[in-house]
Amino acid sequence: MSSDLIQTLAARLAQVPGVEGVTLGGSRARGQAQPDSDIDLGMYYRAETPFDLVALSALCRELDDSGNAEPTPTGGWGLWVDGGINLTTQGQRVDFIYRELGRVDKSVQDALAGKIKLHAQTLHPHGIHSHHYAAELALGQILVDESGVLAALKARLGGYPTTLKAALIAHYDWQPDFWLYSVAKGHKRGDVHYAQGCAYQVVMAMVQVICARGEVWLTNEKGAVALASGVLGAPTDFEARVNAALTALDTAALQTLASELNGPVSRWP
Incomplete structure (x- = not known):
């Protein structure tokens, strides 16, 4: 049912x-979907010829089981998520997510150039990198692309760029040491909130390095530790050990993981 529903939704x-292309993303594009996984559809448009929001709203109300779904305007979910709609169709959770083609093109350029820039975005505690849209396109399944623009962008990307791999490793492989120092400072002062935030950053820096070394695209913090744990070269039992270390806010355990990944870390005073 899901496959037929996906094709029907994409065609609609x-x-x-104003809609120029549709892709399937998320766990379904990776082939890792569970029975209750959402259907994530990327809806591509151009800023100079925006899609018809009135027509999209009418479609969403028709498709939604409650008949009440109302999509956001562009930018309604923030600069980098852009906007979209969460609805339920035939009992299945579905997300339509806007993607502006000019920004997707720039994201591919940034990935090929190895440009590392992190942007704040609601619901993304680590943030979204400028190459995020390129990663989505690399992982996604193109469902509708009459002009061929999405296929051309994906072909230009050509897989996981070696420039991006080198840039991500250089940007993140030294960071666990510094974040660990801050975890220890927070502990010492009894500032649990600060220590927990820094511990999270220790883990995300390690995840970025593991995935970059393995040339594995990372698009979301959700499931990121599990994804990294399956990459060749990750520390043994990475996911379980990270979960235990974060639950206990165990600085020593995080130091051990970082040492296994990048060699001994400094012992800051």
């Missing part, structure tokens, strides 16, 4: 004026 979205 493509009929909205």
